[in-house]
């Protein structure tokens with residue numbers, strides 16, 4: 140048992156009966172006194188709060204066209220035309236092109252314009268359940284085309300954004316020639332002249348039916364980007380990126396999560412399939428049956444980490460696919476090498492390593508910052524083979540990169556791994572009460588040098604076991620208790636991230652999620668605000684105080700920020716029940732500000748921020764009276780952040 144706990148457990152929480160008269164029917168108001176220590180127990184790691192992330196199409200990745208390159212689809216099927224539709228009588232089919240645009244993209248959209256059509260004919264893409272169009276915004280469209288049979292046709296393709304009722308929102312013209320029997324890439328800039336009321340808009344490519352009668356044109360690798368976060372080419376959707384940036388995350392865990400693993404070994408995430416020109420990325424069927432374009436690839440992830448000043452926690456595939464297959468021990472070699480190559484791409488020297496040279500050729504000669512590499516994901520599901528997979532990967536990676544830290548993903552010390560992991564990634568999806576109970580989990584974990592990452596967690600059900608569609612204030616309060624456990628135990632917990640982070644409400648698979656979105660908007664959950672309040676109100680040292688009772692209803696955590704003058708004392712208080720209660724803080728500091736900023740997130744038990752009530756529960760600021768001894772009334776179902784100066 141470490142010194143910190145010995146100290147704080149000596150201080151007792153007590154219940155004070157305010158009515159001495161009522162001996163038989165006690166009207167007792169919960170009253171808690173918290174004694175705060177004068178000295179810190181440990182420094183809080185700067186990495187503590189961050190974001191876990193996997194798979195980005197139609198969400199963080201700003202590409203607006205769905206099924207843009209016919210990746211991983213079966214030619215000739217209806218499914219291959221997902222998100223595409225014919226306009227005014229053309230014939231569309233996805234083919235395996237005899238002359239594919241690239242070896243990574245064997246499929247093309249074959250468009251035949253029958254004779255007898257007049258006016259605009261062509262095809263449309265319906266986007267990721269709509270396309271948001273904003274007046275004045277410039278959209279960058281591109282695609283490849285070729286005529287499978289040379290023709291004398293010359294004409295213009297009209298590329299446009301339009302409403303489903305045919306109102307043109309932006310358009311541009313591209314001249315094409317039937318002499319192009321090999322692939323030609325064309326680009327168009329579309330400046331929107333109107334903001335339509337709805338996001339039910341489409342991207343269209345049309346040609347004059349009479350002029351193009353009888354022609355067949357093949358198309359491949361479409362793309363349509365709105366303005367992106369920091370105007371990066373192939374970049375991120377601004378509103379979602381802003382929401383993530385506003386969390387102030389210190390790290391970014393990628394590329395999964397289950398999505399790293401693949402349903403089969405062949406479908407695993409492979410870094411080298413995600414870098415270089417988009418036309419060279421084959422995409423993959425992800426773990427939840429939809430196709431990943433891999434447009435958001437390793438370099439984009441790492442650049443995004445730099446843009447938000449986040450440290451990458453990067454996973455390598457570790458010989459196990461989610462479908463249940465483990466690669467036999469004597470066949471792991473190529474997969475270990477692929478992991479080594481991934482790390483060289485990330486941090487290697489371009490002068491001495493070809494994968495690092497590839498990174499340099501793609502515009503980033505400097506190595507990225509990297510400290511943590513995660514070996515697999517949730518390998519407690521395959522712990523019997525992790526016993527040989529773990530050493531196969533770690534021993535080889537350590538030999539190449541001795542300074543990196545390697546995170547194990549099986550249950551801590553079960554099975555016993557060799558070499559002994561220095562870091563573990565734990566996950567917890569729990570009911571409201573389970574979340575609260577686990578707020579004390581790390582208090583009892585041995586201080587033996589092992590460090591912990593809570594790489595995924597969320598309150599997913601209420602106490603009756605019903606899955607939450609959106610986080611509720613009651614669930615969020617429970618998560619905040621769990622998060623206080625990380626803060627209190629941040630001598631051994633170095634990082635924590637909520638999951639899942641993003642949810643497209645028009646195609647939802649997992650919930651609750653931190654941020655929901657549709658084609659037009661983002662919806663920030665109660666749990667989002669709790670994450671933000673913890674992340675934006677960090678201390679650099681933990682100050683022990685009376686330990687909350689694990690079976691109690693009010694919880695707190697005290698940190699000090701010494702990096703500012705005067706120092707700040709930041710007290711977080713959570714109330715998990717429907718009754719307000721008072722907490723008296725007794726501070727041993729000689730000068731304590733007479734007021735504090737209180738940032739309070741509070742709402743009804745089942746209150747959620749949803750598309751219909753997006754701002755039902757948001758943090759509210761006020762000023763409260765403080766001093767060496769002060770009493771704070773914590774509202775029902777609430778998280779409060781009290782910032783005092785010392």
Ligand SMILES: *[C@@H]1O[C@H](CO)[C@@H](O)[C@H](O)[C@H]1NC(C)=O
Pocket residue numbers: 226227257258259260305343345
């Ligand atoms: C279909 O053709 C009609 C008549 O030419 C035209 O007004 C309409 O815009 C076309 N549809 C699309 C989506 O281009």
Ligand SMILES: *[C@@H]1O[C@H](CO)[C@@H](O)[C@H](O)[C@H]1NC(C)=O
Pocket residue numbers: 409411412421473476477
């Ligand atoms: C990625 O590299 C592996 C070998 O590590 C190779 O088998 C695979 O074909 C490569 N994929 C792409 C798309 O280059």
Ligand SMILES: *[C@@H]1O[C@H](CO)[C@@H](O)[C@H](O)[C@H]1NC(C)=O
Pocket residue numbers: 736738758759760
């Ligand atoms: C509340 O105070 C915090 C810290 O100063 C600030 O970042 C935040 O913008 C304030 N919120 C509102 C709604 O004013």
Ligand SMILES: *[C@@H]1O[C@H](CO)[C@@H](O)[C@H](O)[C@H]1NC(C)=O
Pocket residue numbers: 725766767768
């Ligand atoms: C705060 O409370 C402590 C303990 O009850 C007491 O010793 C101290 O004088 C109080 N400080 C102030 C400023 O009231």
